[in-house]
Amino acid sequence: MKDKKTLTGQLGIALCLMALTACTTPTPEGDRTNNADTPTSPTQAAASPNRDCILVENGYGSQGQVAVQAEEVVSGLEVPWGILFLSDTDMLVTERPGRIRLVRDGQLQSEPVAIVPVTARGEGGLLGIAPHPEFASNRLFYIYYTADRNGSSVNLVERWQLSADGTSASPDKIIVDNIPVARFHNGGRLRLGPDGMLYIGTGDARNPQNSQDVNSLAGKILRVTPEGQVPEDNPFPGNPAYIIGVRNTEGFDWFDSSTLAITDHGPSGELGRSGHDEVSVASAGANLGWPPIYGCQDQEGMIPPSLSWEEAVPPGGAAIYTGDAIAQWRGSLLMGVLGASHLHRVTFEPQSPYQVQSHEVYFQNEFGRLREVIMGPDGELYVTTSNCDGRGNCPPEKDKILRITSSNP
Numbered sequence: 001m002k003d004k005k006t007l008t009g010q011l012g013i014a015l016c017l018m019a020l021t022a023c024t025t026p027t028p029e030g031d032r033t034n035n036a037d038t039p040t041s042p043t044q045a046a047a048s049p050n051r052d053c054i055l056v057e058n059g060y061g062s063q064g065q066v067a068v069q070a071e072e073v074v075s076g077l078e079v080p081w082g083i084l085f086l087s088d089t090d091m092l093v094t095e096r097p098g099r100i101r102l103v104r105d106g107q108l109q110s111e112p113v114a115i116v117p118v119t120a121r122g123e124g125g126l127l128g129i130a131p132h133p134e135f136a137s138n139r140l141f142y143i144y145y146t147a148d149r150n151g152s153s154v155n156l157v158e159r160w161q162l163s164a165d166g167t168s169a170s171p172d173k174i175i176v177d178n179i180p181v182a183r184f185h186n187g188g189r190l191r192l193g194p195d196g197m198l199y200i201g202t203g204d205a206r207n208p209q210n211s212q213d214v215n216s217l218a219g220k221i222l223r224v225t226p227e228g229q230v231p232e233d234n235p236f237p238g239n240p241a242y243i244i245g246v247r248n249t250e251g252f253d254w255f256d257s258s259t260l261a262i263t264d265h266g267p268s269g270e271l272g273r274s275g276h277d278e279v280s281v282a283s284a285g286a287n288l289g290w291p292p293i294y295g296c297q298d299q300e301g302m303i304p305p306s307l308s309w310e311e312a313v314p315p316g317g318a319a320i321y322t323g324d325a326i327a328q329w330r331g332s333l334l335m336g337v338l339g340a341s342h343l344h345r346v347t348f349e350p351q352s353p354y355q356v357q358s359h360e361v362y363f364q365n366e367f368g369r370l371r372e373v374i375m376g377p378d379g380e381l382y383v384t385t386s387n388c389d390g391r392g393n394c395p396p397e398k399d400k401i402l403r404i405t406s407s408n409p
Contacts, residue, residue, distance in 0.1 A: 051354045053296035056309040060340050064362040066328045069407035073382070074108040075397040077101065080384040081372060082129035082190065083401070084141055086166060088378045093401070094143060096125035096389065102166060103401070114160070114169040119146045119153050123203075124181060127188025132159070132226055133196040139164070140172060140226075142198060144188045146181055155179035155186055157200055157228075175228035176240065180205035180218040185248040185265075189317065194257045197223050197231060200240075203248035208270060208291035211245050219246045219290065221262070235285030245288035245302060251318030251335055251373065255353055258283050261333045261346075263315035266308070267294060277313040278305035279333065279346055281354045306348070306356045313340050316371035316386070323379035326406045334404075336370035336383055338391070343370055343383060343404070367402065368392050380405055 079096035086092065093101045098118035102109040118125045124146030132140035139162040146155050157176040162169045175198065179187075185203030193199050204211045204219035211219025214236050223242035225231055230240050243262070251263040259281060266276035276295035280288050282303050289302035298304045316336035321329040333346040343362040349355040363370075371386040381404040388394035 051304070051306070051352075053298075053304045054307050054356050054359075055296045056307070056311075056359075059311070060309060060313065060337070060342070061344065061359045061361045063364075064345060064360040066326060066345075066362075067407045068326055068329075068362060068404055070363060070367065070383070070402040070404055073106065073401040073403050074103055075400045076108050077384070077388075077399040077401070079125075079371075079386055079389045080399050080401060081125075081127045081188065081386075082143075083372055083374050083382060083384070084129045084131055085377050088376070090166065091401075092129060092141070092162070093384075094126045094129045096120055096127065098126045098145070100126070100129075100143070100169060104166070109167070111167070113162070113167060116143065116145055117147060119148050121146070121153070122183030123186050123188075124153065124155070124183070127186070128190035128201075130190035130192045130198060133192060134226075141169075142175060142190055144190050144200065146186060153181045155181045155188075155202070157190065157198070159228075173228075176200060176217065176222065176224060178217070180207070180210060180216065182206040187246075187249055189250050189252065191252065193223070194254055197225060199223055199242065199252070201246070201249040201252060203265075204246070204290065206270075208247070211247060211290045212287075212292070214239060214241050214244060217241075219248075220244055221246060221249065221252060221260070242284060243282055243286050243288065245286075245290045247290040247294075250316050250371070253318055253320045253333070255281070255320060255348075259353065261318060261320065262288070263318045263335050264288065264290070264305075265314040266312065267291075268312070275310050275312045276308050277315055279307040279315070279335070279356070280305040281348070306354055307346060307359060311340075313337050313344075315344070316369075317373040317384075319373045319375050319381065321381060322375055323381065325380055326404075329381075334373050334381060336373045338369045338371065338386060341365050341368050341370070343373070367400070376403075 082094045084092040091103045097120045098116045099112040100114045126145045128144040130142045159172040160169045182205040187202035189201035191199045200222040210216040220241045221243040222240040248265040262280045264278045267273035287302045293299045295308045318335040342364040346359045347357045349357045368387040369392045372384040383402045385399045
């Protein structure tokens with residue numbers, strides 16, 4: 001394992017953390033300068049020789065070799081953050097400024113399905129979206145957004161109901177409230193798990209200590225029932241925390257019913273650190289180590305990543321490819337990349353899924369910043385651009401949804 005920090009350096013960082021929330025003022029992840037491939041438990045995996053962290057010291061990875069192409073589905077969106085598929089051709093799309101949009105028969109409808117009262121400041125606003133496990137019959141879905149409350153801001157997850165005709169929606173109930181908020185590091189990804197539970201990715205809200213505090217909702221992947229209750233089999237009894245030690249995740253997906261691939265943003269100035277975005281593989285109760293460790297560092301009881309980059313990437317959404325259209329990609333992790341502007345593919349060793357086998361770059365600088373990555377019901381991969389978020393170059397046609405498919409005849 002590559003690790004440029006000595007034990008002495010780690011102790012110094014720990015002392016700094018105890019004294020200060022941050023040693024320098026963080027900068028937004030997307031503004032960081034870029035120069036330029038199962039153990040039975042995460043704890044066992046951390047000590048396994050088959051869990052070596054790959055540190056990418058220069059650039060991002062080799063050029064992808066699989067023949068693929070990107071087809072435009074729709075344009076005219078403003079910072080599309082999440083997608084909920086209604087059918088092969090219809091979907092709901094969240095826009096960070098606070099609109100839920102409808103794509104019907106492949107066409108973006110002009111009127112929003114709903115306008116959510118968000119505080120769209122920095123990385124906050126209307127973020128993730130996910131269906132209720134019985135969405136087909138009850139039309140219920142979840143959104144993650146930033147709101148003003150009595151002069152203060154909060155992040156929350158709220159359940160909404162879509163009308164029968166799909167053209168309007170109304171709030172139903174708050175599922176998780178008072179998630180810590182900051183201008184940056186708000187997380188926001190929602191996913192319905194294979195177990196029917198709702199999983200919620202949160203950021204550390206610019207307070208690294210939140211990530212190690214099991215009683216804070218920040219810096220975690222949370223797991224709750226469709227009604228917002230804590231499942232009895234959560235790893236921390238009576239607590240929605242499922243995975244801790246997260247800095248700011250916008251992407252995760254399941255290899256199997258209990259093992260997740262997680263993308264996480266590395267530091268952007270706090271504690272004197274920068275770069276080192278991560279791809280990790282973990283399960284219930286895992287501690288991804290932020291802030292005591294970062295990059296390819298290791299510490300007892302904490303999970304080192306499988307892949308990390310010295311240069312800032314940073315990652316957006318992520319999905320395990322489960323379709324047949326691109327046979328070579330099946331089982332790979334695909335993640336959107338914001339600052340480095342590409343789609344990244346990661347493969348894992350078949351006999352040791354914590355160990356990266358290869359990783360490669362697609363569409364470098366072709367479409368700008370890429371955020372959401374999700375499999376559609378048609379077995380194709382869908383990706384959103386994020387060029388109108390204030391950090392990219394917003395074109396006249398604004399942001400897009402792309403379908404990634406094979407370019408072989």
